[in-house]
Amino acid sequence: MSDPRWDDKQLKVGTMARAALWLLQVVGEGNAFTKEQLRIAFPGVSQADRRVRDLRDYGWVLDTSVSDATLARDEQRFVRRGVDVWVPSLRRAVEFDSGTVSNKEREAVFAANGYQCVSCGIAGGEAYPDRPSETAVLAVSRRTMELLSGRSERVLVPECKRCKSGTATRTYSIPEVRALLEDLAAEDLRRIRRWALKGVRGTTSLDRAWNGLRTLPANERRKLLDLFD
Ligand SMILES: [Zn+2]
Incomplete structure (x- = not known):
């Protein structure tokens, strides 16, 4: 079933659901939009930007200039769609799950x-x-x-x-x-036990060597590794 049109006057949904459809059908995934564009799409609706923000609770991913430095202050990027909030049963399932x-x-x-x-x-x-x-x-x-x-x-x-x-x-x-x-060797098991105690993954000599190696140009990596053949 295809999504309803965002500007369908017959559609009985609130601003958040309509804004979600607007993001999908007008802005498009991966694209940026401004508060002004939102205001024009939803004239007379106060806090349409807040309703767009609410979509995050339903798994929609929206970047702001805080999380994405390539965006201007009044821009947001519609990164990825989440739950189909215009379908009441899907929306309620999320509300039940997070509300508790x-x-x-x-x-x-x-x-x-x-x-x-x-x-x-x-x-x-x-x-x-x-x-x-x-x-x-x-x-x-x-x-x-x-x-x-x-x-x-x-x-x-x-x-x-x-x-x-x-x-x-x-x-x-x-x-x-x-x-x-x-499947782990005894040494790795001791290591992972230490990581679990600290709650963070420590680096191993293998990680450190790889971190250094991967910063090198490919041909330099090869030359260096040839020394150890
Ligand atoms: Zn994660």
């Missing part, structure tokens, strides 16, 4: 996990290595985890908004992680 996490609960989940995204490991406020102009904002995600007993349980985990909105997030069951740990 209190601020206190959220803070406890963040603290228990060292303020790091469980999917990519980035810390809240840290810049993404592949996109230094963008900093991570943490949110709470619900995951269904398979426990060692084989039972499944719903757990709360911190996840950065980028991973949360992505569709390709890899999730692991506890038996899967156990199998991965069983």
Whole structure:
């Protein structure tokens, strides 16, 4: 089924849903828009920009000049669509899921996990290595985890908004992680135990060598590695 038109007068939806359709159909994913364009599209609607911001709670990714330095102050970029908020059942499912996490609960989940995204490991406020102009904002995600007993349980985990909105997030069951740990050599197991204690991945001599090596031009890398043949 195709999405309804954003300017369909018959469509009975609020400003947030209509703005979501406007982003999709007028702005287009990946493109920037200004507050002025939004004002023109929604004349007489106060706080249309606030309704656009609300879309973030439904997995829509919108960058501002704070998170994306290539944008002007009054610009935002529509990075990625989220939940189809104009479909009441989908919208309610999200509201139910996020509405039950209190601020206190959220803070406890963040603290228990060292303020790091469980999917990519980035810390809240840290810049993404592949996109230094963008900093991570943490949110709470619900995951269904398979426990060692084989039972499944719903757990709360911190996840950065980028991973949360992505569709390709890899999730692991506890038996899967156990199998991965069983494959590790004793030395690596000791290392990963230290990382788990500190809550951050430490660097290994292999990482450090690679970090140095990858900064070199390809032919210099080859020449250098040939010395070790
Ligand atoms: Zn992440």
